[in-house]
Amino acid sequence: MRLGKTAAPTMDDIAIEAGVSQMTVSRVMRGAGKTSREVRERVEQAARRLGYVQNRLASALREEMTPLVAVVLPTLGNRVFSEVLTGLNETLTGKMIQPVFGVSEYSLEREEEIVRELLAWRPRGIVLPGLEHTDATRAAIRASGVRVAEVMDIDGVPMSGAFGISQAEAGRATARYMLERGYRRFGYIGSQGGRDLRAAKRYSGFWEVIREAGAQMALHQVSDAPSSMVEGRKMTADVLDRSDAPEALYYSNDDLAAGGIMHCLSNGIDIPGSLALAGFNGLAFLEALPIRLTTIETPRLDMGRRAALYVTNSRNSQDGWADTDVVDLGFRLVHGDSC
Amino acid sequence: MRLGKTAAPTMDDIAIEAGVSQMTVSRVMRGAGKTSREVRERVEQAARRLGYVQNRLASALREEMTPLVAVVLPTLGNRVFSEVLTGLNETLTGKMIQPVFGVSEYSLEREEEIVRELLAWRPRGIVLPGLEHTDATRAAIRASGVRVAEVMDIDGVPMSGAFGISQAEAGRATARYMLERGYRRFGYIGSQGGRDLRAAKRYSGFWEVIREAGAQMALHQVSDAPSSMVEGRKMTADVLDRSDAPEALYYSNDDLAAGGIMHCLSNGIDIPGSLALAGFNGLAFLEALPIRLTTIETPRLDMGRRAALYVTNSRNSQDGWADTDVVDLGFRLVHGDSC
DNA sequence: CTGTTAGCGCCTTCAT
DNA sequence: ATGAAGGCGCTAACAG
Numbered sequence: 001m002r003l004g005k006t007a008a009p010t011m012d013d014i015a016i017e018a019g020v021s022q023m024t025v026s027r028v029m030r031g032a033g034k035t036s037r038e039v040r041e042r043v044e045q046a047a048r049r050l051g052y053v054q055n056r057l058a059s060a061l062r063e064e065m066t067p068l069v070a071v072v073l074p075t076l077g078n079r080v081f082s083e084v085l086t087g088l089n090e091t092l093t094g095k096m097i098q099p100v101f102g103v104s105e106y107s108l109e110r111e112e113e114i115v116r117e118l119l120a121w122r123p124r125g126i127v128l129p130g131l132e133h134t135d136a137t138r139a140a141i142r143a144s145g146v147r148v149a150e151v152m153d154i155d156g157v158p159m160s161g162a163f164g165i166s167q168a169e170a171g172r173a174t175a176r177y178m179l180e181r182g183y184r185r186f187g188y189i190g191s192q193g194g195r196d197l198r199a200a201k202r203y204s205g206f207w208e209v210i211r212e213a214g215a216q217m218a219l220h221q222v223s224d225a226p227s228s229m230v231e232g233r234k235m236t237a238d239v240l241d242r243s244d245a246p247e248a249l250y251y252s253n254d255d256l257a258a259g260g261i262m263h264c265l266s267n268g269i270d271i272p273g274s275l276a277l278a279g280f281n282g283l284a285f286l287e288a289l290p291i292r293l294t295t296i297e298t299p300r301l302d303m304g305r306r307a308a309l310y311v312t313n314s315r316n317s318q319d320g321w322a323d324t325d326v327v328d329l330g331f332r333l334v335h336g337d338s339c
Numbered sequence: 340m341r342l343g344k345t346a347a348p349t350m351d352d353i354a355i356e357a358g359v360s361q362m363t364v365s366r367v368m369r370g371a372g373k374t375s376r377e378v379r380e381r382v383e384q385a386a387r388r389l390g391y392v393q394n395r396l397a398s399a400l401r402e403e404m405t406p407l408v409a410v411v412l413p414t415l416g417n418r419v420f421s422e423v424l425t426g427l428n429e430t431l432t433g434k435m436i437q438p439v440f441g442v443s444e445y446s447l448e449r450e451e452e453i454v455r456e457l458l459a460w461r462p463r464g465i466v467l468p469g470l471e472h473t474d475a476t477r478a479a480i481r482a483s484g485v486r487v488a489e490v491m492d493i494d495g496v497p498m499s500g501a502f503g504i505s506q507a508e509a510g511r512a513t514a515r516y517m518l519e520r521g522y523r524r525f526g527y528i529g530s531q532g533g534r535d536l537r538a539a540k541r542y543s544g545f546w547e548v549i550r551e552a553g554a555q556m557a558l559h560q561v562s563d564a565p566s567s568m569v570e571g572r573k574m575t576a577d578v579l580d581r582s583d584a585p586e587a588l589y590y591s592n593d594d595l596a597a598g599g600i601m602h603c604l605s606n607g608i609d610i611p612g613s614l615a616l617a618g619f620n621g622l623a624f625l626e627a628l629p630i631r632l633t634t635i636e637t638p639r640l641d642m643g644r645r646a647a648l649y650v651t652n653s654r655n656s657q658d659g660w661a662d663t664d665v666v667d668l669g670f671r672l673v674h675g676d677s678c
Numbered sequence: 679c680t681g682t683t684a685g686c687g688c689c690t691t692c693a694t
Numbered sequence: 695a696t697g698a699a700g701g702c703g704c705t706a707a708c709a710g
Contacts, residue, residue, distance in 0.1 A: 143392075288568035
């Protein structure tokens, strides 16, 4: 027996207590190999009596495969990523795998640091937001040999597996829809100071279609703040104050757009008569609003689930990285009352 | 050199490459002990050349203190807990400590399992939501000797450190305020099927004051669904359909209450003339709504930060557990237009 | 300033 | 069905 009072009991302690070898304890605890019923019970009792808890640092160090998956998130302040994380956590938990995460705050440099730190835990896989990363990030991941999944976006070249939607196409679809409804004079409202690369792609797609239709992009306003309803309301108010205010606003996401709706409700501005709005994400709370926002619904839980399965499958991909899978999870344009 | 192509390089590999002992590599990598400038550079170059990444499983196993803190969250679907997690992550990241989390779905039994799994990682501390846990959960934590912090609530007996607010008092404060405004016929709307123990405490406090004032608690409706604006809107609609509809509704949180506001806005129900509402949390998005909800603002980021500092401080608490700290982080009643 | 020795707790491999 | 030996990669504690 050890001396330190708080030192957790080890398999050796149990072995002595149960009068068997440490190896037998290991076998019993994992349910591996053959063990006699009688020995098993003795060991289990001893373990319970001593309050034994496996040390996963030790087992993970010894085994080939670590029961860890690393996850990088741009922020925790946006439901979208909580939902991706929920999907990931759900399916990892089912496989007895622990997620470890880091928050990049939409910075690729920060992401690089985080990736390095997370790789030190020898995860079996890593999940990244988007397809854009620094060369060093890619190099570190390649060198480590862990499986990678990139979520949210499929417009670009993935390192290995990508599970998301075409952000540019989402922007195009929104533009086409708004053009069909007869709007000609558009504005764009975004946030995160352009650091949200997926939002930028949506805007590109949107603008491309608007331009080709010969319609007008009157305004492109991107604040530096994180996206939120409050920010969206404020920005909408500013934009509508201008003499050249557009007749339709495309927002980089639902939170901003919902803020816009709130501004209109508060100020008696007719939607979509005086102002048409469109968002992105298809967050659940939109259904509670007095005016339904036209938006694009994305499968966020699925992105998490698919990514978790992908990095977790033992399907060999060590050599060659030939198995590049791009999975378009698709989106759905939700036709609301806002345009 | 090793053979496996994907096997990550170890300190031994670098040692050979740099022509020094493995111990020297260890010293250089940690910046510990004395190393000559020249050797340091050789080692650092070799490390960079081979793409060395420290193996934290190994270092954590060897050292006394693990750079991990375990966190249990009731759900990721509620901003409140994302914010607590943000506060935690923020301050842990600064100390090079990695959070590992599990989601309990508001179940104490699930929490017990999660705690057991998380303790296997030998974290230096664990953060739990609320003060209610199974005996087994408490026993496992005590036996492990890790530091514990309980967040959100301070109404009860904490295991060691508690960082939160008095939930009952929050309920009382809301009741007092509504009584002052002249309301006499109340209703309560909650969710999570009563599994949210903090919400239950708020309701108790609320009801206590209402009863003592001789006012009426006409209705107590708790749905089984997770809390959301949509659910709040639906429940509010149901409640107002009844012949005995109350004049004022206390919601278990802002999401539900905001749903109530949306119902009223959509149906031309005067707030607070025909219906008064109060929520809880003080979420930022409330400021964007056309009608300001009266609510209680809570310091969620701080709860996370304080908890992180607490479980992370090396201040000895191994023996005796005498250092029970209860920190009331306080709340603020936000006087809106909804009552 | 650098190297050697030992061992963290567990699991793989090979005996028996 | 069980045990003994060895080592995963790293760092503490001593040499030198």
